Amino acid sequence: MTKTFRSLAAVAGTLALVTGTLLVTPAVGAAEEDAATRIAKGKAIAYGRTQGNCLACHMIEDGESPGNLGPPLIAMKARYPDRDKLRAQIWDPTAANPESAMVPFGKYQVLTEKEIDYLTDYIWSL
């Protein structure tokens, strides 16, 4: 009887370990990416001609052949001390200016929420 109990306890212990590992592993995998990675991903989206294509209208850093329909994206932290306001501006520029020529990237689901987060991290770093 004691023996059975012990082996049951052992099995339960193993199960708890396995369950613990299963619960912990995804959390580790989804760990926050560091700032440099997020900014690099955001830059790729901003420069990508098929995604953000922000260069079509904005001068950004060393981006090639920028358009000038929109203002140069520089000193963004000084102009947008609040990152959420910058994100909202990218998500839906028509909220601030109904006549805006800029695509409401979030509202029209041109970019995913995650992509807009990366993009905001990048633009905010300029």
Ligand code: HEC
């Ligand atoms: C079709 C042209 C166009 C494209 C493409 C475009 N924008 Fe704009 N953007 C504008 C214009 C025009 C403005 C000026 C404000 C307005 O009219 O909404 C602007 C304003 C902004 C502002 C506010 C700047 C400030 O000084 O307050 C930000 C930030 C911005 N754009 C980011 C982006 C990002 C990021 C992308 C790419 C995902 C992008 N824009 C793509 C035209 C564009």
